[in-house]
Amino acid sequence: MPGATLWTRTSEGGDFRILPDGCMDLLLSDDELIVAGPDSRAWIGTAEPGTEFAGIRFAPGMAPRFLGVPARELLNQRVSLGDLWSPSRSRRLADQVRSADVPALALEQMVADLTEEPADRLITQVLRAVRDGVLRGGSRMLRGSPRANETRDGVGLRAGRTPTVSGTPARRPDGGAAMLEDGAGVLSLASSVGLSERQLHRRCLDAFGYGPKMLDRVLHLNVALDHARTGLALAEVAARFGYADQAHFTRDVKALTGLPPRLLLS
Numbered sequence: 001m002p003g004a005t006l007w008t009r010t011s012e013g014g015d016f017r018i019l020p021d022g023c024m025d026l027l028l029s030d031d032e033l034i035v036a037g038p039d040s041r042a043w044i045g046t047a048e049p050g051t052e053f054a055g056i057r058f059a060p061g062m063a064p065r066f067l068g069v070p071a072r073e074l075l076n077q078r079v080s081l082g083d084l085w086s087p088s089r090s091r092r093l094a095d096q097v098r099s100a101d102v103p104a105l106a107l108e109q110m111v112a113d114l115t116e117e118p119a120d121r122l123i124t125q126v127l128r129a130v131r132d133g134v135l136r137g138g139s140r141m142l143r144g145s146p147r148a149n150e151t152r153d154g155v156g157l158r159a160g161r162t163p164t165v166s167g168t169p170a171r172r173p174d175g176g177a178a179m180l181e182d183g184a185g186v187l188s189l190a191s192s193v194g195l196s197e198r199q200l201h202r203r204c205l206d207a208f209g210y211g212p213k214m215l216d217r218v219l220h221l222n223v224a225l226d227h228a229r230t231g232l233a234l235a236e237v238a239a240r241f242g243y244a245d246q247a248h249f250t251r252d253v254k255a256l257t258g259l260p261p262r263l264l265l266s
Contacts, residue, residue: 013049037074038209054104061123135185
């Protein structure tokens with residue numbers, strides 16, 4: 001279905017670090033269906049070697065319409081699907097997935113069958129504004145592309161959708177982050193969708209788990225890290241993606257992931 005990606009993984013064992021990316025997951029682990037809410041900081045977990053995971057990765061803003069629960073209520077949470085739905089409904093769906101010859105495919109089919117509503121127009125507009133750099137002065141563009149990431153030595157991303165960048169914007173003299181700090185970008189977005197800033201913030205909390213500034217911060221951080229993984233110097237990454245300088249980029253990476261960028265990337 002549009003806006004969702006099926007992924008599977010067999011754990012190598014040990015600790016893992018899941019970076020915030022604006023997405024939510026419905027996970028099948030140990031025969032239980034778990035909802036992983038949006039993260040505003042890295043989620044640290046551990047798994048035994050050979051532990052099998054399957055999940056549906058929902059793109060930002062897509063999971064609440066399937067779950068029937070505002071994303072804000074699941075921020076930084078991992079909860080059983082049975083805690084969100086009626087016990088009989090969640091048990092019936094879990095039994096359906098567990099009894100299938102290929103549980104991962106059954107999980108995917110279950111989500112596709114139960115998700116019929118089109119994406120909320122506001123979600124589309126907010127993500128387009130982030131992609132087009134409205135919140136950062138219109139100087140950079142984001143694109144979404146599926147990707148599975150390995151987790152090694154306690155550092156990594158969960159599999160699924162991560163934004164990537166097209167284009168190489170020049171650095172703004174005042175720094176793209178200034179647009180976020182003074183609120184000009186948020187005001188422009190709110191005006192374009194016919195809402196007040198407070199109404200836009202509330203709607204974004206329901207859809208994404210956090211407001212438009214935080215959504216922009218998280219998505220651009222993943223873009224910057226993707227480019228840093230190619231070997232691009234951190235100072236150049238900071239200059240290209242709206243950070244005041246390398247120190248600003250380093251602080252943001254550490255705040256959201258718990259590690260400085262050099263250690264994270266190693």
